[in-house]
Amino acid sequence: MHSDTPRAPWGLKLAAGAGLVFMIAPLLLIFVYAFTTEERTYQWPPPGLTLNWFAVTWGRADVWEALTLSVQVATVSTIIALILGTLCAAAVSGSRFFGREVISLLVILPIALPGIITGLALRSAFGMTDIPFSFWTIVVGHATFCVVTVYNNAVARFRRTSGSLIEASMDLGADQFQTFRHVILPNIGTALLAGGMLAFALSFDEVIVTTFTAGQQQTLPIWMLEELVRPRQRPVTNVVALIVVLVTTIPILLAFYLTRDGDQIAGSGK
Template sequence: MRSDRSQSAPRGLKIAAAAGLAFLHLPILLIFVYAFTTEEKSYQWPPPGLTTQWFAATWARPDVWQALGLSVQVAAISTAIALVLGTLCAAAVSQTRFFGREAISLLVILPIALPGIITGIALRSAFSLAEIPFSFWTIVLGHATFCVVVVYNNAVARFRRTSGSLIEASMDLGADGFQTFRHVILPNIGTALLAGGMLAFALSFDEVIVTTFTAGQQQTLPIWMLEELVRPRQRPVTNVVAMIVVLATLLPILAAYYLTREGDQIAGAGK
């Protein structure tokens, strides 16, 4: 039991916690300021002047649009594959007990538990051994592999809270397996899948380490950014792209949070 007495935290703890949170957030906010700077050649602070011209310059860049398009396509297809595989796996693991259940959980988590460079170079050496040329699908292959775990985690958490007797009741009332899935299971796990799908999309959209090994000459948006970081061509355009990426990943994360917040992720919130 937690004590109900409302106490205030010691001042030192407050300061340390606030400083920690500031450390986490200020650097990202700084990007927003740099997107408006008039300085082109360096990262000068404070910015000598403010302008919105770089938004137009970024809009007119075909390479940015191409990279963005590829990233969105890869993320969409990887998320779709991960949704199917992750849900199947979660349903099997949470609804039934069988030999090797623990091993399956481990297998699903392994692609993000091991450093990305291992996944990346493993895929690359497998492609080269099997003489598979780099293509759109080699990127998807890599991304879907580590997206499965995000969907799986969300779905498993929801299945655990969904009572098995609901499914039995549906079957007893004469629904066949597909009707039960359509009318009972899907509405129950729908928001968890949506949340998992959004996080998987964000994960794939942002992935760079595995992608450098599986993309060949193709440029996803993170690879485009990496190129700009290593060999800067037009720094203000990079600033604008960075700001847009922050905003674009913010929305799915907030949405996923609101979809699952009744759940166990924030256990203890109301205590």
């Protein structure tokens, strides 16, 4: 089946190749700039290479504080998203009822609408109800748009998990809670893990909604944004950018690895 795949015309290869370079090259550039000796400009090619900026960044309290807040927000948001997304997916998959589409729409809406609308909506709601900005106002925003990644992964896995497995488990003497523990959880576990990692990456990186719900607090993306608008120490920004790339890339690669079987099944089925 693989051997009869026709060869692509060279024009298509060229266009696709150029497109991929356009997609990947800018990210690779970040890796080079983290080591440049140039301090004041974005000079290319770098006049020299050094590891010095990693040490400087390591010593920066503001970076550590922003990173800590981001990790805490992402962790709590991911946990909430895991609970809400799994509940929603289980309800939608377990039965056919009026309004299923409405629920899917409701889950997707926070990520489909421009972030600025979600952010402004939450800020004006906090304002109207006199809720002060805090760690939890950030989490509320993040969890809201993170539900969709867990939901999508879980729904897809529920769809592949035959409904008769649950019936078989009950038939063999497991009540609903035992069935959840012994059959449902082991079957959707990796999908939840993948969804959770994507939610973490999404939250860790979010800036638009956060600018509206953070008040004076600084998450790492807000720290980055400040540096982008008013650059103070470019080499530190370069290093932080590299770290952010790594921190978001690893969960994505893991999520890809965890769900790849399903993708291959889906791919070979066509």
